[in-house]
Amino acid sequence: xxxxxxxxxxxxxxxxxxISGKARNIFVITSLAFVGFLVIILARDIxxxxxxxxxxxxxxxxxxGYMVPVRIMLEVDSLSIFMGIITATISLIAVIxxxxxxxxxxxxxxxxxxxxxxxxxxxxxxxxxxxxxxxxFLEIASISGAALVAFRIRFAxxxxxxxxxxxxxxxxxxxxxxxxxxFYAQYNLLNIGALAQAMQYTMLDKMALAILIAAFAIKLxxxxxxxxxxxxxxVAPASITAMLLAASQASMxxxxxxxxxxxxxxxxxxxxxxIVIVLGLFSMFIGVTMALRxxxxxxxxxxxxxxxxxxxxxxxxxxLAVLGNPGALATYGTMAISGxxxxxxxxxxxxxxxxxxxxxxxxxxxxxxLNEMGGLGHLMKFTSILFLxxxxxxxxxxxxxxxxxxxxxxxxxYQFNPILAIIGILVSIITLAVFMxxxxxxxxxxxxxxxxxxxxxxxxxxxGMATLAVIIVxxxxxxxxxxxxxxxxxxxxxxxxxxxxxxxMGVVP
Amino acid sequence: xxxxxxxxxxFVAVAALISIAIYIIISQRNLIKIVMGISILAAGINLFLIxxxxxxxxxxxxxxxxxxxxxxxxxxQALTLTSIVIAVATLALMLSLVISIYRHTGSIDSEESRxxxx
Numbered sequence: 110x111x112x113x114x115x116x117x118x119x120x121x122x123x124x125x126x127x128i129s130g131k132a133r134n135i136f137v138i139t140s141l142a143f144v145g146f147l148v149i150i151l152a153r154d155i156x157x158x159x160x161x162x163x164x165x166x167x168x169x170x171x172x173x174g175y176m177v178p179v180r181i182m183l184e185v186d187s188l189s190i191f192m193g194i195i196t197a198t199i200s201l202i203a204v205i206x207x208x209x210x211x212x213x214x215x216x217x218x219x220x221x222x223x224x225x226x227x228x229x230x231x232x233x234x235x236x237x238x239x240x241x242x243x244x245x246f247l248e249i250a251s252i253s254g255a256a257l258v259a260f261r262i263r264f265a266x267x268x269x270x271x272x273x274x275x276x277x278x279x280x281x282x283x284x285x286x287x288x289x290x291x292f293y294a295q296y297n298l299l300n301i302g303a304l305a306q307a308m309q310y311t312m313l314d315k316m317a318l319a320i321l322i323a324a325f326a327i328k329l330x331x332x333x334x335x336x337x338x339x340x341x342x343x344v345a346p347a348s349i350t351a352m353l354l355a356a357s358q359a360s361m362x363x364x365x366x367x368x369x370x371x372x373x374x375x376x377x378x379x380x381x382x383x384i385v386i387v388l389g390l391f392s393m394f395i396g397v398t399m400a401l402r403x404x405x406x407x408x409x410x411x412x413x414x415x416x417x418x419x420x421x422x423x424x425x426x427x428x429l430a431v432l433g434n435p436g437a438l439a440t441y442g443t444m445a446i447s448g449x450x451x452x453x454x455x456x457x458x459x460x461x462x463x464x465x466x467x468x469x470x471x472x473x474x475x476x477x478x479l480n481e482m483g484g485l486g487h488l489m490k491f492t493s494i495l496f497l498x499x500x501x502x503x504x505x506x507x508x509x510x511x512x513x514x515x516x517x518x519x520x521x522x523y524q525f526n527p528i529l530a531i532i533g534i535l536v537s538i539i540t541l542a543v544f545m546x547x548x549x550x551x552x553x554x555x556x557x558x559x560x561x562x563x564x565x566x567x568x569x570x571x572x573g574m575a576t577l578a579v580i581i582v583x584x585x586x587x588x589x590x591x592x593x594x595x596x597x598x599x600x601x602x603x604x605x606x607x608x609x610x611x612x613x614m615g616v617v618p
Numbered sequence: 619x620x621x622x623x624x625x626x627x628x629f630v631a632v633a634a635l636i637s638i639a640i641y642i643i644i645s646q647r648n649l650i651k652i653v654m655g656i657s658i659l660a661a662g663i664n665l666f667l668i669x670x671x672x673x674x675x676x677x678x679x680x681x682x683x684x685x686x687x688x689x690x691x692x693x694x695q696a697l698t699l700t701s702i703v704i705a706v707a708t709l710a711l712m713l714s715l716v717i718s719i720y721r722h723t724g725s726i727d728s729e730e731s732r733x734x735x736x
Contacts, residue, residue, distance in 0.1 A: 241697055241700075244701075245700060245704070248704045248707075248708070252704075252707055252708060252711055255711060255715070256711060259715055259718070262718050265722035265723065268715045268718040268719045268722065269719055271715050272649065272712065272715040272716065272719060275708060275711055275712050275715065276643075276652060276656065276712070279656050279659075279660075279708050279712070280643065280656065280659065282704075283656075283659050283660055283663050286663050286667075286697075286701055287636075287663050287666065289697075290663065290666050290667050290670055290694075293667075293670060293693070293694065293697075294670045297693075299693070
């Protein structure tokens with residue numbers, strides 16, 4: 110249902126758009142709000158009753174007379190629904206923001222159609238229980254994403270960003286498909302749960318794992334493959350950048366679903382965990398140092414994104430490294446995973462906010478170059494406060510949400526290896542420096558003459574940004590509640606491989 | 619997957635296609651050639667999937683008229699069909715982006731059009 114509604118709505122949108130623009134806007138927002146509502150209902154149900162399995166076209170996961178699941182199925186546990194909540198929130202806010210932001214552009218019908226397709230693709234990636242479906246939805250998300258990146262085609266750099274994005278996603282998706290082929294060759298299975306049960310960790314499985322990690326790391330923009338990310342993020346319309354952020358979180362989800370659920374205990378855990386940790390460390394370090402020397406506001410935030418996804422990888426990598434060791438897992442492994450997952454939603458929230466603010470500035474003054482800005486704080490008071498809020502949250506300053514999740518990561522990582530935690534704190538401090546530079550050059554100082562009549566941004570953009578800001582502050586003030594209700598169940602779902610398999614295969618005798 | 623030679627030829631072809639494609643994508647500067655590289659990569663992987671499902675002497679997996687004989691596996695073929703459709707969509711989008719890059723910069727050389735360095 111949750112996937113089907115945006116998909117259907119996507120194809121209905123151009124039709125309604127023909128009748129009137131306003132009806133279309135209302136239609137898009139109601140369908141997304143309805144989806145968000147469904148997600149929340151489902152989330153409540155899952156936290157109370159455990160995971161859900163939907164088999165398309167049949168009532169039972171395994172048809173009578175078969176030993177293995179042959180149908181396509183969706184499998185939703187608390188981690189998937191957690192990702193679903195992120196996607197629903199960010200897309201709703203992005204749509205509200207787009208109403209004003211895209212006013213100057215043409216082709217609104219296509220814009221919202223693609224946007225809904227992107228939402229459908231992301232939900233599909235998060236909820237699917239089938240490897241091949243994962244690939245299909247990955248492609249839906251990346252094709253519509255690339256088209257949206259290149260949407261403002263009158264700028265010379267938009268199609269380039271879009272081209273980079275589509276090339277990168279096409280390569281990584283084909284790598285995923287190749288790995289799926291390897292699985293199918295060995296086990297004749299495509300279902301994640303069934304595969305996890307059959308997994309024997311042969312040489313080919315190791316190859317497939319390497320290919321999958323590489324593929325999703327490309328999509329995530331971790332460091333050896335991060336070159337596309339700033340180019341793409343800086344040219345996309347701001348609301349789309351926030352959406353792409355959620356899309357790369359969906360790939361992050363896929364990466365961890367594969368590491369934890371598909372391979373799980375059969376995995377040579379310490380090695381893979383360390384690979385993920387090293388990827389994370391490089392991302393953090395190179396991301397933040399590159400951010401320091403940017404003069405383009407959106408590129409600066411994009412490099413900071415690379416850095417923040419490094420933090421998530423660090424937390425989850427530590428969790429992965431100790432997965433085979435129950436004692437370490439209980440003392441700090443679960444906390445590391447929970448912190449990583451918490452940071453995932455925080456990452457989407459505050460980076461989303463920063464991109465929206467950067468978009469708002471671009472909307473009013475038409476440049477992203479920090480050297481040309483100045484004194485905007487006098488003219489756009491509200492925007493500058495929101496930027497400061499997002500920046501502080503991102504650098505992990507209390508009482509914002511970034512602090513809450515980063516402290517979890519630091520604490521747990523420190524018990525694993527103190528040096529990692531120290532590097533993490535160092536990176537956070539540099540992040541603060543990055544944003545202070547950006548803040549002072551953009552917002553403080555005297556009002557520049559050429560920006561005399563710059564005004565505050567329109568209302569719908571304001572609502573979008575303010576909603577994000579409110580969520581950030583709430584998460585920062587009540588981290589305990591968030592952990593209890595959202596991230597701890599998600600972390601447990603990630604660790605508990607058996608439950609996921611049982612959901613598909615029934616209780617194994 | 620026995621080692622008899624005729625069966626392995628498709629796999630050799632898969633390896634060749636994929637390595638050619640990756641070489642093209644990494645080394646070429648012409649955007650059209652990069653697009654071609656991705657297309658070759660897709661072809662290689664499709665061939666890989668089809669080869670997986672092939673059984674020697676098998677017939678097409680159509681139940682109604684098939685003799686009681688060995689059939690090739692239907693699932694990889696369904697997968698391939700889907701992935702071909704997706705590859706076409708990707709290809710179309712990539713080419714249209716190349717066209718609009720060309721309109722803006724008058725060149726399809728990736729070094730010249732890359733104005734977003736750093």
